[in-house]
Amino acid sequence: MLENLFNLVKQQAGDAIINNPAIPDQHNETAVQEAGHSIVDTLKNALSGGQINDVLGMFANGQANASAPVVQQATGNFMERLQSKFGLNSSQASGIAQSVIPNVMNQLAQKTANPNDNSFDIQQIFNQLSGGKTAGMNLQGMMNKLKGGLDSDGDGDLDLQDLKAMFSGGGSVIDKLKGMLG
Structure with a gap:
C-alpha cells in the first residue's frame, strides 16, 4: 500500500513539490515521502482516536473533500513536516500541503472505492x-x-x-x- 500511496503522491506533486523552488530538487523525494507518511499517520491516528466513521465514510463514499476532518488533519500534519524538515514558512507550507494532500486523499478514496481499480484494497489498507x-x-x-x-x-x-x-x-x-x- 505504501508504495502505491507514494506513487499517487508523486502523480499529484507536480508544481506543488517537484517544480517548487522552495523545495530544492535533492529534497523532492523526501517531501513526497513526508506527504505519504502524513496521510498514513493521520489515518492511523484517526482510527485509534475513534474517527472510524470518518475514515470508513471517506472510503465508502469514494471521495475525500478538503473540508473533511481527516483531510484537514493530514493537511496540517504535512504543513508541520514541511516547516520543520525544510524550513518553509507557514504560507509556503500551507500552499504546498493544500495543493497535495486533499487531491491525494480524494484519489485514494476514489481508487479504493472503485471495484475496477485494484491499486488500493480497503482490507489491506486497514x-x-x-x-x-x-x-x-x-x-x-x-x-x-x-x-x-x-x-x-x-x-x-x-x-x-x-x-x-x-x-x-x-x-x-x-x-x-x-x-x-x-
Whole structure:
C-alpha cells in the first residue's frame, strides 16, 4: 500500500513539490515521502482516536473533500513536516500541503472505492493502518453497508450502536473495533 500511496503522491506533486523552488530538487523525494507518511499517520491516528466513521465514510463514499476532518488533519500534519524538515514558512507550507494532500486523499478514496481499480484494497489498507487488528473483518461488506447511511439505528448520531445495528450478532466485529479504537 505504501508504495502505491507514494506513487499517487508523486502523480499529484507536480508544481506543488517537484517544480517548487522552495523545495530544492535533492529534497523532492523526501517531501513526497513526508506527504505519504502524513496521510498514513493521520489515518492511523484517526482510527485509534475513534474517527472510524470518518475514515470508513471517506472510503465508502469514494471521495475525500478538503473540508473533511481527516483531510484537514493530514493537511496540517504535512504543513508541520514541511516547516520543520525544510524550513518553509507557514504560507509556503500551507500552499504546498493544500495543493497535495486533499487531491491525494480524494484519489485514494476514489481508487479504493472503485471495484475496477485494484491499486488500493480497503482490507489491506486497514490491516496496515491497524497493525493487523482488522484481519478477518469484512471491511468491504462494512463499506457497502455504510454506503446506505452511517446512522444505522436511526437515533440521529454515529456511534458503536450504529455498528451493532449494522452487524447484529457480530459481537466479534464489535470487539475487534473496540480493540482497534484503543
